[in-house]
Amino acid sequence: MTSHRSQLRHLCNKFGARRAGATEASDGAGAPDAKGSGAPPRWPVPGALVALFALFAAAASAAVASPAAQAACPNEALRMGPSAMLPDCRAYELVSPADSEGRPLYTVETSVVYNQFPTELISPSLDSFLYMTRSLPLTSVSGANGILDVYKAERSHTGWITTKRMSPSGAQAASPAPGGWSSGHHYFFSAALPVRNGSAIDPSGSQSSEGIEGVGSYLGDETGHYEFVGIGSLGIDKLAQGLYITPDGTHMIFATGDIRVFGIGSQWCERTNTCPAPQLEPDAPPNGTPAIYERSADGDTHTVSLLPGNTPLAAGEGADYQGNSVDASVIAFRVGTKLYVRVNNSLTKEVVNGSFTFGGLTATGSKLFYLLGGNAFEFDVSSGATRQITTSGDTELVNISPDGSHVYFLSQALLDGAEGVAGEPNLYVWTGSVETTNYIATVSPADLEVIPGLNNWTGWAVSPERGRGPAAESSRVTPDGTVLAFESRAELTNYDPEGHNEIYRYDSDAENLQCVSCNPKGSPAAFEARLAPNGAEFAQGSAETVINNLSNDGSRLFFETSEGLVRADVDGINDIYEWHQNGATEELDLISLGSSASYPPLFAVPDVPKPNILLAIDPTGANVFFHSLDKLLPQAPGGGGSAIYDARINGGIPSPPSPVPCSESRPCKGSAAHLPQFGSPVSQRAAPSGNVKAHHRRCRRGYLVKKGKKKICRRHKKNQKSGKKAGSR
Numbered sequence: 001m002t003s004h005r006s007q008l009r010h011l012c013n014k015f016g017a018r019r020a021g022a023t024e025a026s027d028g029a030g031a032p033d034a035k036g037s038g039a040p041p042r043w044p045v046p047g048a049l050v051a052l053f054a055l056f057a058a059a060a061s062a063a064v065a066s067p068a069a070q071a072a073c074p075n076e077a078l079r080m081g082p083s084a085m086l087p088d089c090r091a092y093e094l095v096s097p098a099d100s101e102g103r104p105l106y107t108v109e110t111s112v113v114y115n116q117f118p119t120e121l122i123s124p125s126l127d128s129f130l131y132m133t134r135s136l137p138l139t140s141v142s143g144a145n146g147i148l149d150v151y152k153a154e155r156s157h158t159g160w161i162t163t164k165r166m167s168p169s170g171a172q173a174a175s176p177a178p179g180g181w182s183s184g185h186h187y188f189f190s191a192a193l194p195v196r197n198g199s200a201i202d203p204s205g206s207q208s209s210e211g212i213e214g215v216g217s218y219l220g221d222e223t224g225h226y227e228f229v230g231i232g233s234l235g236i237d238k239l240a241q242g243l244y245i246t247p248d249g250t251h252m253i254f255a256t257g258d259i260r261v262f263g264i265g266s267q268w269c270e271r272t273n274t275c276p277a278p279q280l281e282p283d284a285p286p287n288g289t290p291a292i293y294e295r296s297a298d299g300d301t302h303t304v305s306l307l308p309g310n311t312p313l314a315a316g317e318g319a320d321y322q323g324n325s326v327d328a329s330v331i332a333f334r335v336g337t338k339l340y341v342r343v344n345n346s347l348t349k350e351v352v353n354g355s356f357t358f359g360g361l362t363a364t365g366s367k368l369f370y371l372l373g374g375n376a377f378e379f380d381v382s383s384g385a386t387r388q389i390t391t392s393g394d395t396e397l398v399n400i401s402p403d404g405s406h407v408y409f410l411s412q413a414l415l416d417g418a419e420g421v422a423g424e425p426n427l428y429v430w431t432g433s434v435e436t437t438n439y440i441a442t443v444s445p446a447d448l449e450v451i452p453g454l455n456n457w458t459g460w461a462v463s464p465e466r467g468r469g470p471a472a473e474s475s476r477v478t479p480d481g482t483v484l485a486f487e488s489r490a491e492l493t494n495y496d497p498e499g500h501n502e503i504y505r506y507d508s509d510a511e512n513l514q515c516v517s518c519n520p521k522g523s524p525a526a527f528e529a530r531l532a533p534n535g536a537e538f539a540q541g542s543a544e545t546v547i548n549n550l551s552n553d554g555s556r557l558f559f560e561t562s563e564g565l566v567r568a569d570v571d572g573i574n575d576i577y578e579w580h581q582n583g584a585t586e587e588l589d590l591i592s593l594g595s596s597a598s599y600p601p602l603f604a605v606p607d608v609p610k611p612n613i614l615l616a617i618d619p620t621g622a623n624v625f626f627h628s629l630d631k632l633l634p635q636a637p638g639g640g641g642s643a644i645y646d647a648r649i650n651g652g653i654p655s656p657p658s659p660v661p662c663s664e665s666r667p668c669k670g671s672a673a674h675l676p677q678f679g680s681p682v683s684q685r686a687a688p689s690g691n692v693k694a695h696h697r698r699c700r701r702g703y704l705v706k707k708g709k710k711k712i713c714r715r716h717k718k719n720q721k722s723g724k725k726a727g728s729r
Contacts, residue, residue, distance in 0.1 A: 078652025082632045085568070087578060087589035091652030092632045095129050095153050095160045095625065095644040102641035103136045105627060107545055107615050108150055108178055115179025115189035115217055115229070115242035118469045120546045121616040124247070126623055127155040128185045129616070130166065131644055132178070138162065143169035150178050152185055152222065153644075159653045160646075164222050168192065172226070179217075179242055180544065187249040189229065189242035190218045217242055219252060229254045232280025232293065232301040239275055243292075243321055244328060250297040251328040253304070255321050256280070257290020283312050290318035292333050294345060302345045304331050310348065322358040323462055325365025330381055332361060332368060341368060341381055351379045352386075359397050360462035362404040363479075369400055369407065371458065376409060378432070389430050390415070390437075396448075397457040398427065399475045399484060405432050406481025406508065408440075410448070410455055415439070427454075429484070429508050440506050441513055444490040446499070447474070452532065454486060460543060469544035471532045476550040482508050483554030485516075487531060493518065500525040503559045505550075505579070516557055516579040519565060520588065527562035533613045548617045555581045556621035558591070560614055569594040574612050576626055591647050593630045599640025609642055622649040 073079060073089035083091040096105050108121060108130050121130045131151055137144030141151060143165060150167040153160045168176045168190055179189025192215055216238035217229045229252070230240025243253040256277040277288050284291045284303045291313065292304040305319030306312060313319060313335065322332035322339065331342045332351070339351040339358065343365075351368060359369035359376065368379040374393035379386050389395075392413040399408045407430040412423050419439035420426035425448060427440040448455045452474040460472035475486035484506045489499050495518040502525070503517040517529035531549045549558045557579040562572060565588055569575055576591040592612040599611075609627050616625040624647040631638035632645055 073650070075650050075652045078654065081634070082593055082630075083652065086591070086647055087580065087587065088649050090591075090624075090647045090649050093155075093160060093646045093648055093651050093653055094633050094636050095646050096131065096642070097138060097140050097162050098635040098637070099140060100138060100637060100642065102637055102639075103133055103138065104609050105642045105644055106132045106134060106609055107613075107627075108132045108181075109545065115177075115191055116469070116544045117180035117242075117244050118544050118546050119180045120183045122618050122623060122625060123185050124183055126618055129153045129155075129160070129625060129644070129646070130181060130185060131615070141165045143171070145170040145173060145176050148176060148178055150188075157653070166220070166222060168218075168220070168226065180245065182245040182249045183247040184249065185222070187219065187221050187245050187252075189245070190220050190226070192216055192218065215239075217254075219245075221249075230256060230280065230293075231295065232284070234280050234282065234284075235278050237276065237278050237280060240293075244324055246328050247326065252295045253292065253321070253324060253328060253331060254295065255290065255292050255319075257318060283310065285313040285317065285319075286315045289313060289315050290320070292319050292321050292331070294328060294331065304342045304345075305333050305335070306342065306348050307335070307340070308348045308350060323361050325361055326363045327365075330361060330365025332358065334358075339370060341365075341379075343381065349381070349384060352377070357458050358462065359458055360400055362400075363402040367404040369397070369404070371395060371397065376407060376430075378404070378407075387432075396425075396455040398454050398486070399457060399461075399473065399477045401477050401481025402479045403481065406430065406477065406484075407432070408475065408477065408484055410443070425454075427486075429481075429506075431481075431508065438508070438511065440484075441488070441492045441504075442490065443488045443492070446489050447487065450474075452487070452530075454488070469546075471545050471547060472543045474531060476531060476548070478550060478554045479552055483550065484508070485531065485550045485557050487529070495519070495522070497525045501528040501530060503529045503531065503557065503579075505554075505557055507554070516588070517559055517561055517563070517565065517577070519563060525563060529559050529561040529563065531559055533560065545616070547614055548619045548621070549614075551621035552619045558614065558617055558621070558624060560612070566590060566594070571596045573598065574610060576612055576614055576624065578621075578624070591624050592626060592628060593632065596628070596630050597640075599629050615644065623647070623651075 075089060075091055079086070079089070079091045086092070108119065109132070119130075122128070129152070131153070133144075133149045133151070135146065137146055137149040138151065141162060141164070145168055148167065149165060151162050152164040152166050153162045166181070166185070166188060167178055173190075173192040175192070177191040179191060181188040217240055218226045219229050219242065220226045228236050228238055228240070229242045230237030237256045240254045240256045243255055245252050257275070277290060279285065279287050280291070280293060281301055281303045283306060284293070285305070293301050294304050295301045303312070317335055320334045322334055324331045329344050333340055333342065337355065338353045339356055340348050341351055342348050352370060352372060354372055357371040359371055361368050366381055368381060370377055370379070374395055375391055376389040376395045376397065377386055378389055389407055390409065390411065392411040392415060394411055394413065396410040397407070398410055400406070409428055409430070410425045411428060412425065414420050414422055414426070415428055415437050416439035421442045424442050425445060426442050428437050429440060430437045443454060447453060451460070452472045454474050456473045460468045461470045475484060477484050486504055486506070487501050488504055489497060489501050491497060492504055492513060493515045495502075495515055497518065502515050504513060505516050506513045519525060532545075532547050550556070558576065559579075560574055560576055562574050564570065564572070565577060568590060571594060573596045575594055575596075578589050578591050580587045580589070596611050611627070611629040613627040614624070615627055617623065626645060626647070628643055628645055629640045630643075631641075632643075636643050636645075
């Protein structure tokens with residue numbers, strides 16, 4: 001459905017309202033339909049002007065007819081320039097510094113997989129965002145290491161301000177590597193990597209006055225404090241590997257052990273050629289045996305890898321971390337062929353014994369899923385009961401809802417009557433409340449041979465292996481499991497993608513499957529659509545980064561593509577789209593500009609970030625953070641300068657008032673260095689003290705009345721009798 005807004009956006013763009021020099025095919029007969037083809041626009045022709053005026057008239061008529069259409073956005077005054085074209089009363093906000101001077105900005109990622117776990121770049125409070133520089137640090141925050149510097153931007157009524165560096169300084173670590181962050185962005189893992197000179201590295205390192213004691217794995221916080229991850233009552237393991245930090249930072253999970261010997265434990269051992277794995281608690285296994293620990297904010301460390309009956313592991317057994325609940329109250333681990341769960345640091349339960357594959361825990365830890373013999377199973381952590389989900393013997397998990405109510409999977413068998421194609425990858429959903437399996441579609445084998453891919457749930461999304469995460473999975477699901485979004489190259493609707501990747505949305509309640517990225521004009525697909533950026537192609541993206549493409553209620557779905565799906569998208573460059581269901585109405589809108597230019601890189605660095613790349617979306621879909629090279633706000637860098645924006649519903653930040661220039665009559669009072677910094681308390685009314693003079697209110701002429709030593713601003717009787725106005729001449 002094409003709205004008046006989309007058509008107006010197109011025509012405004014055509015006549016240069018959005019960017020001079022934008023290219024688009026002419027609307028005349030015989031004009032090329034390919035995206036980005038055609039000549040640059042010239043002066044508007046009379047016929048097009050008539051069409052433009054007609055559309056304005058139609059839009060005005062619709063507004064008069066519909067009271068809802070008359071309602072202006074509450075932030076209308078802030079929706080200036082390109083923001084005026086955004087849907088949902090969104091407005092652009094500049095998240096990165098205006099004075100970044102074109103330095104390339106990236107999502108938080110690292111080629112070193114130590115201490116990684118799925119991380120949200122946007123905090124739950126929606127006022128904190130993480131990003132990174134490589135080799136070219138910002139100058140506005142001091143102490144950069146100049147290799148991989150992570151920054152925290154915080155939002156206030158005056159705008160987004162990069163307030164903190166969330167990584168070791170150059171004095172603290174010569175070769176740091178960022179790890180995972182708590183969702184509130186207060187705590188994080190960081191690694192100080194060894195710098196090899198052809199020989200083994202002594203992990204003892206040297207003492208540093210700033211908290212980094214040589215090579216090792218650290219827990220840091222936003223104040224700049226660092227301590228080793230592997231701390232217990234019996235000692236310290238500098239090479240322990242951080243596994244997880246709870247959202248509130250009250251609990252942390254870490255592992256020890258030599259991965260070269262056991263195939264499990266800390267990956268630090270490979271890097272340093274040594275891995276002592278000392279015993280950190282009395283009930284932990286002896287020195288040299290891999291173990292899993294949980295450390296609380298109060299400083300107590302608990303051994304997680306205990307067998308039923310709180311029996312410690314014997315020497316050489318070793319425990320391998322599998323996963324945990326959000327609050328870390330339930331932690332899954334493997335010992336040999338047995339899968340266990342540790343509950344509330346007090347009880348261990350055996351889940352299964354055999355050649356299993358871990359399939360994940362629900363958000364609360366109430367249920368655990370696994371594959372055994374090609375079938376899916378559900379384990380109830382509280383009761384210890386097991387329920388079999390599939391019997392086909394070839395099940396591949398696609399996604400499991402956070403509440404465990406819906407399990408999406410692939411099978412070549414026909415499990416819903418005659419629905420599906422035997423021998424082909426059929427996509428199904430199992431609904432736990434009614435224990436039924438329903439057929440969705442038959443996808444392409446090519447959907448299973450890529451990263452991200454549909455069958456990467458166990459191998460990547462919930463895999464305990466470091467360096468893997470949910471972004472490698474090509475599907476998203478709502479918390480209640482009723483809506484699934486996924487990528488596929490198959491022809492699943494009446495539109496043939498001709499082998500290109502498209503985005504599909506399935507509503508299990510309505511049993512409705514639709515393509516949200518297929519060209520509404522029916523033109524053959526020429527580009528791929530994707531839920532997350534491909535790291536190799538766009539120099540952005542990390543498997544551990546969480547991007548909530550599908551809103552919690554399933555009404556919004558965000559994706560990227562270079563395909564021109566609306567008439568305003570004329571650049572042939574990757575762009576960001578929002579599909580939105582509002583009651584019975586469905587809309588498809590641009591989030592990025594749609595008329596970006598191909599800017600030459602400003603810096604000669606490898607992996608220059610490309611334009612219009614999704615970085616983060618909050619679970620409601622109200623905030624869409626993305627990287628752009630366009631100047632979307634007056635204060636933003638231009639000419640291809642790297643910038644991070646938030647397209648926020650009811651967003652926009654008022655421009656600060658222009659400062660009044662200094663003069664003889666109004667001398668400058670102090671310098672910027674003495675102004676209160678962001679977040680510092682400012683006293684609005686201070687009592688007279690020291691050399692601060694009290695301020696007395698002055699009376700208008702004719703209103704001053706003295707009563708003893710007091711002065712009262714009241715109209716003088718003399719003026720009252722004469723009938724003169726106070727202050728008149």
